[in-house]
Amino acid sequence: MSKKTLLNSKDIEIILHRLACQLIENHNDFSNTVLIGLQPRGSFLAKRLADLLKTTYQVEGLQLGLLDITFYRDDFRRRDAPLAATATEMDFIIEGKNVVIIDDVLYSGRSVRAALTAMQAYGRPDNIELLVLIDRRFSRHLPIQPNYRGRQVDAINKEKVLVTWAETHKKDAVYIELK
Amino acid sequence: MSELSVEHLLGIKYLKSTDIDLIFRTADHFKEVINRPIKKVPSLRDITIANLFFENSTRTKLSFELAEKRLSADVINFSAGQSSVKKGETLIDTVNNILAMKVDIVVMRHASVGAGVFLSRHVDAKIINAGDGTHEHPTQALLDSYSIREKLGNVKGKKIVIVGDILHSRVALSNIFALQLQGAEVKVCGPTTLIPKYISSLGVQVETNLKKALEWCDVANVLRVQNERMDIKYFPSTREYTQLFGINQEILDNLGKKIVIMHPGPINRGVEITSDVADSDQSIILNQVENGVAVRMAVIYLLAQQVKR
Numbered sequence: 001m002s003k004k005t006l007l008n009s010k011d012i013e014i015i016l017h018r019l020a021c022q023l024i025e026n027h028n029d030f031s032n033t034v035l036i037g038l039q040p041r042g043s044f045l046a047k048r049l050a051d052l053l054k055t056t057y058q059v060e061g062l063q064l065g066l067l068d069i070t071f072y073r074d075d076f077r078r079r080d081a082p083l084a085a086t087a088t089e090m091d092f093i094i095e096g097k098n099v100v101i102i103d104d105v106l107y108s109g110r111s112v113r114a115a116l117t118a119m120q121a122y123g124r125p126d127n128i129e130l131l132v133l134i135d136r137r138f139s140r141h142l143p144i145q146p147n148y149r150g151r152q153v154d155a156i157n158k159e160k161v162l163v164t165w166a167e168t169h170k171k172d173a174v175y176i177e178l179k
Numbered sequence: 180m181s182e183l184s185v186e187h188l189l190g191i192k193y194l195k196s197t198d199i200d201l202i203f204r205t206a207d208h209f210k211e212v213i214n215r216p217i218k219k220v221p222s223l224r225d226i227t228i229a230n231l232f233f234e235n236s237t238r239t240k241l242s243f244e245l246a247e248k249r250l251s252a253d254v255i256n257f258s259a260g261q262s263s264v265k266k267g268e269t270l271i272d273t274v275n276n277i278l279a280m281k282v283d284i285v286v287m288r289h290a291s292v293g294a295g296v297f298l299s300r301h302v303d304a305k306i307i308n309a310g311d312g313t314h315e316h317p318t319q320a321l322l323d324s325y326s327i328r329e330k331l332g333n334v335k336g337k338k339i340v341i342v343g344d345i346l347h348s349r350v351a352l353s354n355i356f357a358l359q360l361q362g363a364e365v366k367v368c369g370p371t372t373l374i375p376k377y378i379s380s381l382g383v384q385v386e387t388n389l390k391k392a393l394e395w396c397d398v399a400n401v402l403r404v405q406n407e408r409m410d411i412k413y414f415p416s417t418r419e420y421t422q423l424f425g426i427n428q429e430i431l432d433n434l435g436k437k438i439v440i441m442h443p444g445p446i447n448r449g450v451e452i453t454s455d456v457a458d459s460d461q462s463i464i465l466n467q468v469e470n471g472v473a474v475r476m477a478v479i480y481l482l483a484q485q486v487k488r
Contacts, residue, residue: 070208082181121212143480
């Protein structure tokens, strides 16, 4: 299986700083903004960004939630292997808030669609934005586009984009490999 | 493992411990869901479930119905009292007529032991046993174990005594299977007339002294005296039963340790358990009711994964 490195840890660090700055530009002190990482893989990126915003850019009182979308997916009973749910950690209501949904890779857009439905259980936000590390354009099934993207990739359907994090794989990196 | 090893939930004796783990892990997520402002997920919007209650039920039926609705399933309810069963229709004909309305899952309570197993062999739907006579009541046992796990952190190694009318109870048998499968020690306690003759063959010890049983255990699961199932007199009087096997606060205070009190309901207050005990901080009776919805959501969700498209 051939595997090509798309981003190394240095690239990812630069991208994280850029994304954090873009968020600050648009959301200022985050007093009315919450970040929501999509479980399981988007949660790593969301936690990294939240840490960066707090420690490097001194954003205080930042609210971060982790949302599991398993029960909202549109492929229940369509998959070969059943989906296992992960934990949702949302101890706040998003009514009237600006919400930034965070995921690692935007591919078909179906996960984001499920997240939009799942979020309705926590209130009606004023505004929702989408932040992704990798935007696989030309592969969308739904009309969903990110507001913030780390890198845009033109990968073909036979290829898989794999994001690894130091917390789980000892190394921050993004690879493209043949499925 | 993310899939049940069984196609139906007919009884705990058909499950593996990994099935129970999966049900509990899934129930954890649903417990979070039912504590949200909007307590509903759309997972089962293309699934239809029939609740067939050939025997009376209040809490189990409500709990199942709520679980089904919170998963967004379409639900139809059937009670034998006002049905064609009264006109002599067979169980299979009744169920097949309902299934012809494109029902995917049947939740059934029936007075006959093995009714769920029988049905699973003759109809093409997933069957969930909501109580078959004095045999099994698997979702009650699952929610009981789940509540013990929630309260004490683990079921393994815990000492649990089931107190009361073991003979007529489907909760007792399912609980014995479920608790033992998870590594708990189980005793039963009650009048000898209300304890099945060969219960020790299940690896269960019998204790007829309530005080000794309570001193031994971490959890007392107190059962209702099922007067409606008794065709003869099994003990001289309710007063005597209460004196020998009723749990009151004084007995608990004299134990020198805090045990957990459970009851599947409905409670005969003042008979098997006094009001102060039922409402005390040692009691997890209302937690059992709340957990019942989450556990039933998990069971339905996991079985629905196997429904053919």
